[in-house]
Amino acid sequence: MSILKAIDITFGFDQKSSILRNCSFDIGQNEFISLVGLSGCGKSTVLKLIAGLYPPREGRIEYAHGGQLGKIGFMPQQDLLMPWRSVLENAALPMEIQGVNKREAQCRVLELLPIFGLQGYENAYPFELSGGMRQRVSFLRCVLTGHQLLLLDEPFSALDALTRREMQLWLTETWQKWKQSVLLVTHDLDEALLLSDRIFVMTSPQEGPFYEIKVPFLRPRQPSQVYTKEWLDLKEKMTTFLYKKREIK
Amino acid sequence: MKKNLAIVITVVLLLLGWEMLIRGLHIPMYILPPPTMIFLSLVKEWKLLIFIHLPSTLWEVLIGLFLAVLIGVVAAVLIVFSRIGEKVLYPLVIASQTIPLVALSPILIMWFGYSIWGKVAITVLISFFPIVVNVVDGLRATNQEWVQLMKTMGANRRQIFWKLQIPHALPSFFSGLKVAATVSVVGATIGEWLGASEGLGYFSRRASNNLQADLLFASVFLLSLIGIAFFLLMQWIEKRSIPWFYQMKKIERKR
Numbered sequence: 001m002s003i004l005k006a007i008d009i010t011f012g013f014d015q016k017s018s019i020l021r022n023c024s025f026d027i028g029q030n031e032f033i034s035l036v037g038l039s040g041c042g043k044s045t046v047l048k049l050i051a052g053l054y055p056p057r058e059g060r061i062e063y064a065h066g067g068q069l070g071k072i073g074f075m076p077q078q079d080l081l082m083p084w085r086s087v088l089e090n091a092a093l094p095m096e097i098q099g100v101n102k103r104e105a106q107c108r109v110l111e112l113l114p115i116f117g118l119q120g121y122e123n124a125y126p127f128e129l130s131g132g133m134r135q136r137v138s139f140l141r142c143v144l145t146g147h148q149l150l151l152l153d154e155p156f157s158a159l160d161a162l163t164r165r166e167m168q169l170w171l172t173e174t175w176q177k178w179k180q181s182v183l184l185v186t187h188d189l190d191e192a193l194l195l196s197d198r199i200f201v202m203t204s205p206q207e208g209p210f211y212e213i214k215v216p217f218l219r220p221r222q223p224s225q226v227y228t229k230e231w232l233d234l235k236e237k238m239t240t241f242l243y244k245k246r247e248i249k
Numbered sequence: 250m251k252k253n254l255a256i257v258i259t260v261v262l263l264l265l266g267w268e269m270l271i272r273g274l275h276i277p278m279y280i281l282p283p284p285t286m287i288f289l290s291l292v293k294e295w296k297l298l299i300f301i302h303l304p305s306t307l308w309e310v311l312i313g314l315f316l317a318v319l320i321g322v323v324a325a326v327l328i329v330f331s332r333i334g335e336k337v338l339y340p341l342v343i344a345s346q347t348i349p350l351v352a353l354s355p356i357l358i359m360w361f362g363y364s365i366w367g368k369v370a371i372t373v374l375i376s377f378f379p380i381v382v383n384v385v386d387g388l389r390a391t392n393q394e395w396v397q398l399m400k401t402m403g404a405n406r407r408q409i410f411w412k413l414q415i416p417h418a419l420p421s422f423f424s425g426l427k428v429a430a431t432v433s434v435v436g437a438t439i440g441e442w443l444g445a446s447e448g449l450g451y452f453s454r455r456a457s458n459n460l461q462a463d464l465l466f467a468s469v470f471l472l473s474l475i476g477i478a479f480f481l482l483m484q485w486i487e488k489r490s491i492p493w494f495y496q497m498k499k500i501e502r503k504r
Contacts, residue, residue, distance in 0.1 A: 053400060069400055069401060069403055071403070072401065074398060074401035076394055078394065080394060080395055080398050082395075083493055083494075083497050084417075084419075084493045084494075093402065094402040094403075097399070097402045097404045097408055098402075098403065125493055125496065125497070127493075128496075128500065145402060
């Protein structure tokens, strides 16, 4: 069952050029999908389109839970934590906007802090935390929107390689607990293979549906699988596709 | 502590140099009095200065600064959130700073007489400007990514304004407020020069007309003390209102 259907979407910031042309896709319930593509191809724009921040020029997006703004969780590339709010207040922001009682909202946050490795940091301010911790607060804030679909815009790209790997492993272990669907934008193919059920490969401009890869590996996946032949073959397939398309252009 | 020591030493050296220069060159007192003479006249007239003239100037500064904050913040919000405000109000606010206050004084006296309000008007006119400029900059500096994030959370314009733009603009508001607090003393003094019956500015004008340079400097000394006190007061309020801003700067400096 799909919770979001995009039908024949065309979008561009001006009339002459378009990032997407007649592109259709769907996101299933409890599904983890990655959207990969070369830098500047418009991956983040697709995410904002789905979030409801831009209206598509043509086509429509059907979301099972009504309108998109205020109904889909969004995690931006930079953590965008408010420096005047503590960890507790930052994570409670979406619930505050939804009108949830303040005490109740903060209770929810305190409940989840240990899972996000932030126990004891509820009163810390963002600038006192490391980059990895800030991203975790940002992710917690996204999860606490309570929505069925979460959009993650390169959440780990600002982190160093070791922290990034650590966060990816942590995400694979924890995301299934929330029964939420995830669309993750990334340019790290290993990250996509490690985390997703399906991978959308995007080209610039994207005409028609995305090139799609179903990830066959069972969960839980191990980082050591990165060196297996099936893994490398899939990676090779995506890389070839991405660069071949680029040469034609 | 070390910083405080440095300023004390500097001031003492400056005063010493001043004193010795005047005594050495035999400069007449009505041209420039030595610090000791200023201090003596301060002591001689302290009752008059502290109980009559100081309070009346203080009131003008307090009321003027309060109104300046009120008017400045409202004007800045109008400028940022309405097209007419941006196109019409902002140029007018800037133009208001070119008004030659001295030329305006007869009119101000006709409007307000010798009451406190003429002085308050000039104080407001001078000190609302830094507040407007800083609050406008602070409100405009809101990152668009942040606004988009709040929209995805379902925030309406009011929530974006109160939960994002206002707290985000607070540090620049306080920068403006510190400047405004300092120039508000200048405003009150100018107001009193133009027409008053009491106040440190009035006192200094009378002293100046009588060539009592020592008394003139004594009142100027008190005026600058008010300026410094107000600046420190605003800084104190700032540190208590936005402690996160100071902590953040401290940590960023260390990195």
